[in-house]
Structures are given as C-alpha cells and as structure tokens.
Amino acid sequence: MTRQRRLVYDVLLRDLDHPTASEVFLRAKDQLAGISLATVYNCLETLTEAGLVKQVNLDREPSRYCPNLNEHAHFFCMGCGAVEDVAPASRDGGLQGWCIPSGSRVEKMEVAMRGLCRRCAAGEEHSVETAASGASAPDRSAN
Numbered sequence: 001m002t003r004q005r006r007l008v009y010d011v012l013l014r015d016l017d018h019p020t021a022s023e024v025f026l027r028a029k030d031q032l033a034g035i036s037l038a039t040v041y042n043c044l045e046t047l048t049e050a051g052l053v054k055q056v057n058l059d060r061e062p063s064r065y066c067p068n069l070n071e072h073a074h075f076f077c078m079g080c081g082a083v084e085d086v087a088p089a090s091r092d093g094g095l096q097g098w099c100i101p102s103g104s105r106v107e108k109m110e111v112a113m114r115g116l117c118r119r120c121a122a123g124e125e126h127s128v129e130t131a132a133s134g135a136s137a138p139d140r141s142a143n
C-alpha cells in the first residue's frame with residue numbers, strides 16, 4: 001500500500017461518518033499537504049476495488065465511503081445529512097425479513113433507510129460532525 005493510499009484509508013477509519021471524496025481530501029490534506037483531489041479519488045477507487053472500502057450511494061448525491069466491511073445498512077438523516085451504520089439484528093445479514101424469490105440467491109444487499117437521527121428527532125441543533133461521532137463517543141480531539 002502506498003503512503004497516500006494508507007493515509008486515505010486511515011482518514012476513513014478514523015471517523016466512521018461516511019465522508020465524500022472531497023471531505024476525505026480535506027482531511028488528508030491536513031496531514032499531507034501535497035496530496036491532490038485526483039490522487040484521493042484514485043486511492044478511493046483502488047481501496048474500493050481491493051474490497052477494503054465500500055462505496056455508498058444515495059440518489060444523485062456524491063458517493064460516500066465506508067470502511068465497515070461487516071454486513072450493514074445505511075441510515076441517512078434527512079435533517080443534518082449524517083450517515084450512520086445500521087447492523088442487522090440477525091446473523092444472516094437481515095435476509096430473513098424479506099421474501100426472496102424462490103430459487104434466487106442473494107449475493108449482496110444494499111439497504112438504505114431515511115429518517116431523522118437521534119439528535120434531529122429530538123430537535124437539537126447540531127453539526128454533522130457531532131452527529132456522526134455520537135454524543136457518547138469519547139473525546140478524540142487529543143492526539
């Protein structure tokens with residue numbers, strides 16, 4: 001893995017808030033001043049092809065990136081734009097809740113849920129960053 005790819009991957013692993021390529025670029029730039037947006041796109045593509053990162057798409061919004069390789073769905077907050085991982089309650093990845101056409105075999109499942117995150121539902125003012133890191137998350141600002 002090249003240094004730049006490693007950095008892009010680290011950025012995705014640090015905050016699991018599903019950033020877009022431009023958001024990854026802004027975070028990576030803080031650590032490696034010379035990195036370009038094109039390089040970030042290339043790294044994201046390579047990481048996705050390597051199966052280390054999943055591309056998350058909703059409608060025509062820019063793609064977001066997720067390093068969580070466990071089976072999960074995505075919850076999109078219509079209030080603040082936060083994207084959160086939703087783990088299936090059952091071990092088969094949630095397939096039990098669906099009537100799959102008989103004889104078919106599901107290889108991959110992408111479930112998108114829309115609604116209001118905990119904070120938006122409670123009517124709290126907040127930024128996407130705080131919503132994504134969660135109110136109970138430990139303070140990670142100290143390096």
Ligand SMILES: [Zn+2]
Nearest residue numbers: 077080117120
């Ligand atoms: Zn929200």
Ligand SMILES: [Zn+2]
Nearest residue numbers: 066068074085
């Ligand atoms: Zn995810």
